[in-house]
Amino acid sequence: MTSYLSGAHNFSVNELKVVNTNPPIVDPLNELASRIAAGALHDSEERCDAPKCHPETRVAVQDEVYSWVVHGDPDPEQKIVNIKWVTGPAGTGKTAIMGSLADTCKKNGVLVVTFFFSSSASLQCRTKAAFIPTMAYQLAQCLPGLKDHVGQAMQDDPLLFKKNLRVQMEAFILTPLRRIAANSTQPGVVLIDGLDECEAGQPSDFDGSSHRGSMARRTKDQDQLEILQVLREASLDPAFPFRIVIASRPERVFRQFFSGSLFAPSLVLDEKYNPDADIALFLQAKLSEIRRQYNLSPSWPSPEVLAILIDQSSGQFIYAATVIRYLTTSRQGNPHTLLDRVLKVKPTSSKTNPFSYLDAFYTHILQSAPDxxxxxxxxxxxxxxxxxxxxxxxxxxxxxxxxxxxxxxxxxxxxxxxxxxxxxxxxxxxxxxxxxxxxxxxxxxxxxxxxxxxxxxxxxxxxxxxxxxxxxxxxxxxxxxxxxxxx
Known part of the structure; x- marks a missing residue:
């Protein structure tokens, strides 16, 4: 290559300034931190009031999932994708189970990544835009040497955050994992909750720009499926040594995706796991707290009343949790009076609606408002x-x-x-x-x-x-x- 100073002589250079137009990223974690969904981490401030399993409840479910995380599938000869789906209808306690499972996995040193989607959380926790950067940030904290390769990826392609998930997964996670040879016999798990609450993301959702008029809007099913496909591809890559647990409602996109035989057996939150017994433990503990706080009779509530509440929960923890919140927050009476009102709330019909008692209770609470x-x-x-x-x-x-x-x-x-x-x-x-x-x-x-x-x-x-x-x-x-x- 010909030098700009070729043939020059009899000259001097004073106060030479060299400008690097592509400076290295000093600390990749700082750059990543500005791009992640911090509220989606299991221990984030945004999730400080998120539900957790009450002690001694949902033990069988947690044990089954944790056993899979640590030991894998019973037949290692089968080429099974290392992804387990935990599913159940609304209100069955999926998020509480995943939150408690995250605590257990962290305590035992096997937690690698968490991402809790939530339709009521901040924007980054509701769309796919920050999903891969959030995974990469947590992996870089867990694995020595990974963050330098993540930083190199950002330096090589400043537009990487705007690329599709497959490109981001390869650049942010898979390539760095190959470079540090992260293959390990030590178990590690990625926990993803509420993926069914991931909303359709558009280009302006993350970087502030707007391209909505020039391209067709995506659907939430498309974005949810894209995340599922990228996770499946990562799971099949030898460089990705982690197991993945995904919790969601049984919506169509998930039923179709997990219908094949390649995945680990799904866990369905149904009567097999005896939710009524767990709901009974939860109600007994919470009602005991209320009884002590308000100095109520030791016999309150009666076993018959407790049985009614368990039956009306229909296996849905959300009903029991809403009853407890109603008793402790309503300004329209003491807990004794309020519980009597709860027992008088009856659904108009329960033949075709599995949420009949929950709906009747929601109606009762809303109708308690002045308007x-x-x-x-x-x-x-x-x-x-x-x-x-x-x-x-x-x-x-x-x-x-x-x-x-x-x-x-x-x-x-x-x-x-x-x-x-x-x-x-x-x-x-x-x-x-x-x-x-x-x-x-x-x-x-x-x-x-x-x-x-x-x-x-x-x-x-x-x-x-x-x-x-x-x-x-x-x-x-x-x-x-x-x-x-x-x-």
Missing amino acids: PILAVKWLWTIRGRSPAGYALFILTQMGVQLDMSPAFDINMLLQVDDGDAEHVLGDLHSLISIPPPNDLTSPYRPHHKSLMDFMGDENRCGPLYVQDVHYNEFFCERFSEICIQGH
Whole structure:
């Protein structure tokens, strides 16, 4: 190659400055940390109130999954993909099981990666955008030498974070693993919960740019399937020595994906694992705490009442958990009176609806609000239900995402008078986490996705169902008022 100074002579160079236009990344973990979904880690601050299994409950389920994590499948000669699917209907305790399993695996030194998707969490915890970087960040912390190769990948391709998941998996994880020869007989596990709550991600979801008008929108099924396929490919790669546990509802994309015989046997949370016995332990412990706190009679509640609550749970921990929250947060009576009200709540029909008692209880709690329909409209706004017309256009142009907005901002949008938020939502603490009035940054958070499932199904929600036209009228009226006031 010809030098720029070829043939030059009789000259000197003073104060030479050399500029490296592609400087090395000093600490790859710092760069990765700005790109991950920190709230999706099992021990994150965002998940500080996430459910965990009550002691001595769901033991058989946890033992079965943990045994697979440590020992693998009984027939090692079979070429089985090292992925186990844990599934069950809404409210059966999947997230609590995965949270407790993560604690056990971490305590015993086999936890490698966790990612807890949640429809009520921050954006990065609801889409695929930060999934691979979050995996890479945790792996780089666990495996000596890996972070240097991850940093090299970022330096080689600054646009790597915008590539598809297959490219990211290869560059961030598989290639670095090959370079450090991470093959090990020591077990390690990747735990992924709530993958069915992963929403459809678009290009603007992560980097702030907007390309929505120039490309077709993806569906959540497509993104969920992409994650499943990438994990399957990683599991089949000799460089990836870890086992993977995925928990989700039994939605179609998962049923079809796991229908083959290549995977480890799925674990279905059904009557085999005797959920009624675990629900009984949970209720006995929590009701005992309430009894001591309120100095109630040692005989409260009676064994007959406890049996009724267990039966009405229908194997769903969410029903039992919601009852306990109702007894401890409602302002409409003492626990004794409130429990009597719970027992009087009966479903209109339970023949075809496995959530009949849960739906009846949700209805009872919502109807305890001063204006139940208005409360449902507030809840839909909190959850990010999209309005129609010019309001949606302006919100989109402003980059406003209602389901990520602080509770303070939601209140400013929806309140007609100061104090409306407390008036509308004050009796709904058993359904939704409500920040204190002086908290300007924390969002409202529904305690469980099953509430939104209930409100979105007219057959289940009945007279509390809010049609699109009525929600749009409500939202646009408040939005117009705010615009007129110049807020």
